[in-house]
Amino acid sequence: MRFSFTSEQDEFRTIVRRLLDARSPVSEVRRLMATDAGWDRDAWRKINQELGLTAIHVPEAYGGQGFGYAELAIVLEEMGRGLLCAPFFSTAALATTAILNAGTEAQKQALLPSIAAGDTTATLAFSEDDGGNDAASVAMTATSSGGAWRLDGVKSFVLDGHTADIVVVLARAPGSSGESGLSFFTVAGDAPGLQRRRLKTMDETRKLARLQFNGVEAQLLGEAGTAAAPFARTLQQAAVLLANEMVGGAEKLRQSALDYAKMRMQFGRSIASFQTTKHKAADMLADVELAKSAAYYAAAAVDENDDDMPAVASLAKACAAEAYLQTAIHAIQIHGGIGFTWDNDTHLWFKRAKSSEILFGDANHHRELMLQRWGH
């Protein structure tokens, strides 16, 4: 396993960070999070196309750049740091990954080039009203008649579901249960019979939607009844990518809390000179660095097709969940009263820490999965 970034990767990170610092300052984050869409199509198209971000891990055969998950993870770490408001995770980490895992050659040829080019956004709809993250909780049905598929049911907690141009949907054959009878479909965001409602979210930088399907016409993605395995793999990869996004946010919070502590004077001295602050700062560094190690290891495991990847994905997600939230708690505490105000930026990352903790299953869920995947 590789334990360090190459100098090309370091350079790429620097370029991404510079772009996001310039185009997505926190004032822009605040502006976009208050909008209904949660992002700005023109602004995002420019950012995306400048570096070809949605093309990063798409193979060259489908109009992509052909890099690996390590590079995609770098982008996400930087986006987590900058709290970018854009449908990137939904499009690149979820939908693209699902299409790569499940789609036929012809479907990849048809779907991926416009996603890679940044012309089309997409998302993956799997959870329903119970918020489940496993195949067994899928109740939405897919019925076929005369060669056409129709979907009925509800998807919820769908990332950028209210704006996505394409929705990749997980549904099952009527009467099936568990991991059998599952298929992936693609649906146009404006398909007749699809009602989309943006949900009010605790973390306003990450928009979620509830999608009601009433006989919506859908295109089968891959082979009918075989989606369980590619879905599982997609969620594992998504967990790895989210963990990388999370450590970017955690690092940003850690640094800003440290900067504040050095600047804040109380009792005639910098609060950074108090041991209680120093020890907290040292613990924050340990939490974040350990979580980074897990996230980087997991991304390398995806690229190397390591047998251990499913367990390590859960490990990284569980580790990042605790590290990010703990860092956010400490960051607010170090800021004191100002840290609890709306005008101070800390709460934006605190809420992202909270939403990331829960998304795709919390730390308890992933710790259990990790042990099971290791065969214990």
Add this chain to the structure above:
Amino acid sequence: MDMPSESTVRAEVRAWLEANWDPALGLVEWRNKLADSGWGAPHWPKEWYGRDLPQALASVVDEEFARIGAVGVAKAGIRTLAAATILAHGTSLHKEKFLRRILTGEDTWCQLFSEPGSGSDMAAAVTRADFKGNKWVINGQKVWTTSAHRADWGLLLARANWDVPKHKGLAYFILDMKQPGVQVHPLRQMNGHASFNQVFFTDAMVEPEFLMAEVGDGWTVATTTLMHERRGADSLRSWATASKREGRIYDEERAEIATTMEPYKWYPQRAGRVDLVLERAKATGKINDPVIRQEIARLLIMAKTAEWTARRARAAQEQGRPQGPEGSLGKLVSSHVARAAARVHTYIAGADALLSGEDGALDGVIAEILVSVPATSIAGGTDEIQRNIIAERVLRMPKEPSVDTDKPFRDVPRNTVSS
């Protein structure tokens, strides 16, 4: 000076070993050959038993030794710290008298820094060094001294001037341990082992030429020793695997390792024995308890990420890249791992954790974990000191205002214990 290439060094050491290595030799006899040839300590200076090779090339030499199973110079224990300190600060007399016998393993050394009244605040040592007649006279007490009962020589930090601030009044001596003024008593620990000693000085004598550097330089010299101690903390224990080969020299080396490593036999338990957790959980059926599963998973995540973080630091170092903050966390994180492991072992053992020795779980190993782990967050720099170091050196946070560094040590409030 031109640095030889890796292949030149490899060929040279290989040829020398082929001509000289002989497992029938005595250990000291062989190591004297190593000292004379410079192959025993290739990273040392040429004039002092070395070859002036950088660490990377010295590793090539180690590889060649390992390849044919040749025994190296004595490496374990405080003697390597003594050598590093003498090479950096010693006079030619010191180097002449001590370095060869360090390499051969004929002399054993101990480090006389910590005192009952100064643990984390090591510069506040109150062991006295008074110059009387034509000798230094030492009075006071040291503690946590590994191998003091066997040591021939001690690296001693003592106070020679009480009228200057604490860091300025220290002197560093090489002390003959085998003299009437030095008394060594074992110090029994809460886990029942006695790996360390207390050392008492009653008018112990040091010849003036065994003062290292000048009076007042003691702290600087001690910093060199401590730096090497930190650097070598991991290698010390990984080194200690005895060769299984036959032959007189291997027998002698095995005996040396057994003696040197005896104080460290409980160290695996001190680190928490994460390696035993899953097999114990399965043996007891606790692996099916969802609460304990969560605790086990937390521990394994901590241990794995600690390992990967160390690998990241090492990878950066190997590539010659500047080391990030990940390299400073190992000691603190290992404390967390040990404590979490002790907690998990307790849950897994249940009532059996009440018992020890042959009545206890795993013949008392589990009990030994529970009563050894508290040392991890204290020995070699407490967690609190580690956090201060991380905060001040890595995160560049300001030091606390000091109340003792600017006034004469005589006026600094201190413990009444042995002052």
